[in-house]
Amino acid sequence: MSSESPTSSSHRKSVLVTGATGYIGSRLIPRLLPQHDVRCLVRDADRLDPAVRDHVRTVTGDVLHTASLRESLEGIDVAYYLIHGLGQGSDFEKIDRKAAEGFAKVAREANVSRIIYLGGLGDENDPGLSPHLKSRQEVGRIFRESGVPTIELRASIVIGPGSLSYEMIRALTHRLPVMICPSWLATPTQPIATEDALIYLMEALEVESQESDVIEIGSDDVVTYGDLIKMYAREKDLKRVLITVPLLTPYLSSLWLGLVTPNSAEVGRHLIEGLRNPTVVRNGRSRDVFAHRPMSTADAIRQAVEIEP
Numbered sequence: 001m002s003s004e005s006p007t008s009s010s011h012r013k014s015v016l017v018t019g020a021t022g023y024i025g026s027r028l029i030p031r032l033l034p035q036h037d038v039r040c041l042v043r044d045a046d047r048l049d050p051a052v053r054d055h056v057r058t059v060t061g062d063v064l065h066t067a068s069l070r071e072s073l074e075g076i077d078v079a080y081y082l083i084h085g086l087g088q089g090s091d092f093e094k095i096d097r098k099a100a101e102g103f104a105k106v107a108r109e110a111n112v113s114r115i116i117y118l119g120g121l122g123d124e125n126d127p128g129l130s131p132h133l134k135s136r137q138e139v140g141r142i143f144r145e146s147g148v149p150t151i152e153l154r155a156s157i158v159i160g161p162g163s164l165s166y167e168m169i170r171a172l173t174h175r176l177p178v179m180i181c182p183s184w185l186a187t188p189t190q191p192i193a194t195e196d197a198l199i200y201l202m203e204a205l206e207v208e209s210q211e212s213d214v215i216e217i218g219s220d221d222v223v224t225y226g227d228l229i230k231m232y233a234r235e236k237d238l239k240r241v242l243i244t245v246p247l248l249t250p251y252l253s254s255l256w257l258g259l260v261t262p263n264s265a266e267v268g269r270h271l272i273e274g275l276r277n278p279t280v281v282r283n284g285r286s287r288d289v290f291a292h293r294p295m296s297t298a299d300a301i302r303q304a305v306e307i308e309p
């Protein structure tokens with residue numbers, strides 16, 4: 001039960017959103033607000049969307065600091081974990097592990113009834129899984145083994161303007177009429193529209209089972225990264241030629257990405273390392289657990305292009 005609103009009903013929950021200034025978190029908050037009491041853990045409150053700032057309780061802190069975690073998790077029913085440390089240099093795996101361990105420990109002490117975490121698709125038994133995807137799955141495992149019931153949603157690219165991985169595809173397609181691309185162009189993936197990811201995140205709040213679960217989410221169609229570039233180009237009426245060069249190493253291509261995308265070469269390198277790993281939906285849990293059915297990748301790209309700034 002919420003301690004933050006006199007209008008609380010039995011369905012009204014106290015919900016913590018971490019990553020509230022990020023792409024997913026900032027879009028989730030307006031959906032939660034009509035039904036729940038929302039608290040946000042942010043490093044810089046000025047970065048919170050002004051439209052929601054007055055309607056949430058803000059804890060200024062850092063997920064790496066125990067005191068911030070205690071203050072933000074106290075009295076919380078459900079906690080969304082929408083954080084990654086990709087921009088924190090080469091130590092991101094260590095940082096993400098430490099953050100997740102601290103978060104899980106304090107959530108357990110605070111009797112949080114559920115953690116909802118959006119992580120990454122990818123075969124956890126694949127020895128060639130990129131450090132980024134491995135780390136995303138390690139974070140989910142830490143939560144699931146913590147004793148706090150956890151719903152780990154796993155997604156590939158979230159399609160919408162502002163989403164880091166989508167922006168990478170967008171910037172590449174715009175800036176290079178002829179692309180010399182590494183073999184990851186043929187890697188299969190199952191992206192998801194932002195709208196669909198947000199609906200699943202909302203539905204995860206209402207799941208009745210108290211068991212931890214891993215639920216893979218994505219549109220029904222499997223595409224390659226090359227397909228995504230072509231689909232985006234088609235929507236924008238751009239003519240693009242893709243040439244595959246198998247010898248372009250992830251390191252070289254990240255430097256190349258650093259030149260052509262607005263993202264830093266560091267973040268681009270971590271993301272691009274993951275592009276060699278298939279990120280497809282292998283378990284059917286989303287259909288078992290959720291009522292929602294996602295749109296196709298083509299519709300997701302069409303809608304994203306329509307709302308591009």
Ligand SMILES: NC(=O)c1ccc[n+]([C@@H]2O[C@H](COP(=O)([O-])OP(=O)(O)OC[C@H]3O[C@@H](n4cnc5c(N)ncnc54)[C@H](OP(=O)(O)O)[C@@H]3O)[C@@H](O)[C@H]2O)c1
Pocket residue numbers: 018019020021022023024025041042043044047061062063064081082083084085099118119120136155156157158159163164165166
């Ligand atoms: N976007 C995608 O395509 C995609 C695809 C699959 C899965 N996901 C998952 O979705 C989740 C959210 O991703 P996103 O795209 O929304 O990322 P994002 O836009 O980069 O946002 C990351 C958020 O994490 C916060 N953060 C980072 N380190 C923190 C710390 N030490 N303490 C407190 N806050 C911290 C950032 O706060 P600041 O504003 O202070 O930096 C920011 O709000 C992640 O788990 C990601 O793996 C995303």
